[in-house]
Amino acid sequence: MELYLDLLSPPCRAVFLFAKTLKIPFDFKHVELAEGQQYSEEFAKLSIVKKVPVLKDGDFVLTESTAILKYLARKCLVADHWFPADLRQQALVNEYSSWQHLNLRSHCSKVFLFKTLFPAIMGSEVSKEKMDIALEDLRHSLDLLEEKFLKDKLFLVSNKISLADVVAVVEVMQSQYNPKSKAEKRKLHSSQPTVLWKHSVIHLFDYSFCSGLGCAGRTAKAECLERSGEKGAWREAVSRSS
Amino acid sequence: MELYLDLLSPPCRAVFLFAKTLKIPFDFKHVELAEGQQYSEEFAKLSIVKKVPVLKDGDFVLTESTAILKYLARKCLVADHWFPADLRQQALVNEYSSWQHLNLRSHCSKVFLFKTLFPAIMGSEVSKEKMDIALEDLRHSLDLLEEKFLKDKLFLVSNKISLADVVAVVEVMQSQYNPKSKAEKRKLHSSQPTVLWKHSVIHLFDYSFCSGLGCAGRTAKAECLERSGEKGAWREAVSRSS
Numbered sequence: 001m002e003l004y005l006d007l008l009s010p011p012c013r014a015v016f017l018f019a020k021t022l023k024i025p026f027d028f029k030h031v032e033l034a035e036g037q038q039y040s041e042e043f044a045k046l047s048i049v050k051k052v053p054v055l056k057d058g059d060f061v062l063t064e065s066t067a068i069l070k071y072l073a074r075k076c077l078v079a080d081h082w083f084p085a086d087l088r089q090q091a092l093v094n095e096y097s098s099w100q101h102l103n104l105r106s107h108c109s110k111v112f113l114f115k116t117l118f119p120a121i122m123g124s125e126v127s128k129e130k131m132d133i134a135l136e137d138l139r140h141s142l143d144l145l146e147e148k149f150l151k152d153k154l155f156l157v158s159n160k161i162s163l164a165d166v167v168a169v170v171e172v173m174q175s176q177y178n179p180k181s182k183a184e185k186r187k188l189h190s191s192q193p194t195v196l197w198k199h200s201v202i203h204l205f206d207y208s209f210c211s212g213l214g215c216a217g218r219t220a221k222a223e224c225l226e227r228s229g230e231k232g233a234w235r236e237a238v239s240r241s242s
Numbered sequence: 243m244e245l246y247l248d249l250l251s252p253p254c255r256a257v258f259l260f261a262k263t264l265k266i267p268f269d270f271k272h273v274e275l276a277e278g279q280q281y282s283e284e285f286a287k288l289s290i291v292k293k294v295p296v297l298k299d300g301d302f303v304l305t306e307s308t309a310i311l312k313y314l315a316r317k318c319l320v321a322d323h324w325f326p327a328d329l330r331q332q333a334l335v336n337e338y339s340s341w342q343h344l345n346l347r348s349h350c351s352k353v354f355l356f357k358t359l360f361p362a363i364m365g366s367e368v369s370k371e372k373m374d375i376a377l378e379d380l381r382h383s384l385d386l387l388e389e390k391f392l393k394d395k396l397f398l399v400s401n402k403i404s405l406a407d408v409v410a411v412v413e414v415m416q417s418q419y420n421p422k423s424k425a426e427k428r429k430l431h432s433s434q435p436t437v438l439w440k441h442s443v444i445h446l447f448d449y450s451f452c453s454g455l456g457c458a459g460r461t462a463k464a465e466c467l468e469r470s471g472e473k474g475a476w477r478e479a480v481s482r483s484s
Contacts, residue, residue, distance in 0.1 A: 074332075
């Protein structure tokens with residue numbers, strides 16, 4: 001099985017993280033987005049959509065990170081809590097992985113674009129007005145992540161970790177990468193999901209994540225550890241979810 | 243089982259159409275978006291997201307149309323082709339229902355907003371530049387719908403209809419509603435999915451759709467019939483998919 005990825009992309013990190021965590025063997029095919037390799041003729045033969053991640057399993061080619069995660073979960077018979085067979089639990093994973101596209105994913109991407117990519121490429125800041133709108137949209141999504149999905153549970157769907165958590169974690173990480181000021185950092189942090197959910201990030205990292213991810217991953221891990229307050233408490237979440 | 247819907251919304255129409263087509267009994271709860279009923283305190287108790295569709299099955303509440311469709315398919319044991327149990331076929335339904343959010347859904351919604359809602363609410367047209375960008379984005383999505391998903395098959399995932407088709411059909415319908423000029427209409431039509439796929443729309447309508455849908459549905463049906471050219475040919479598609 002081959003996975004075509006660039007770990008700068010959150011959906012790619014979700015697939016990578018999931019496969020590594022679950023010890024699913026795969027050939028890592030690096031598609032360097034910054035060099036436009038996704039637009040090459042060779043890559044277009046694999047996927048006309050010209051985006052990563054892509055899974056190739058024999059003659060079967062699949063795009064879209066959440067579809068790939070569900071495929072891997074079913075094919076590799078991973079522990080049930082990652083993608084539960086139970087009708088309602090599975091529906092809740094599907095609900096989250098549908099909701100996130102036009103919410104957390106869109107808004108985290110925009111904040112990352114405005115905070116990090118835009119200044120790097122254009123050599124200037126986006127307007128305060130645009131940034132404020134992007135941050136407000138992201139805050140609204142983070143509020144819903146907490147109030148609708150997380151509520152009083154340890155993870156987004158139940159008290160056990162699921163692929164929905166992996167999908168969410170990589171987006172929140174990306175939006176936090178390289179914030180331009182402490183004030184902006186605080187604004188974001190004030191509405192982020194609760195401490196217990198942050199522990200799931202750390203739980204995931206502690207499998208195998210950090211080694212492959214570069215500074216985006218390490219920064220997010222350090223920030224999560226710092227913000228979690230009780231540095232030992234995540235172990236409780238881990239023991240309850242494993 | 244209760245379904246909270248406003249049939250002006252494409253995702254609501256997908257759920258309604260699917261339930262009606264598969265003869266799944268439900269109580270229709272009308273949430274009138276134009277009157278802001280989704281923002282009422284009463285509705286917020288049901289769903290904090292304040293959007294439709296919502297499914298309520300006993301004490302279980304589910305949002306997101308694609309999650310609801312998959313839940314209904316599994317719970318009501320509908321014919322396999324709607325949401326195949328086969329690993330790869332199911333992955334392709336998941337791939338489409340993930341892809342559509344930031345592609346066909348986003349772009350059809352924007353064209354509908356610019357063509358229909360904006361002039362009705364603001365009393366003026368959007369700029370040509372904005373409209374051209376929206377149409378170009380939509381054309382790109384329609385090209386991918388055809389070249390990646392439909393290809394040489396009768397329906398998006400196989401030669402049998404699946405819930406992916408229902409999700410796509412309602413979006414294409416919406417974008418076609420009330421186009422402002424014949425030229426714009428032609429521009430859109432030139433890159434739309436092939437005749438055979440359009441037959442699936444008609445196939446669906448012929449179950450029970452049209453009666454409940456008002457003019458958006460009837461317009462789309464008439465347009466599809468007109469554009470399909472061979473008005474009898476869809477029956478072949480129906481017989482091969484049922």
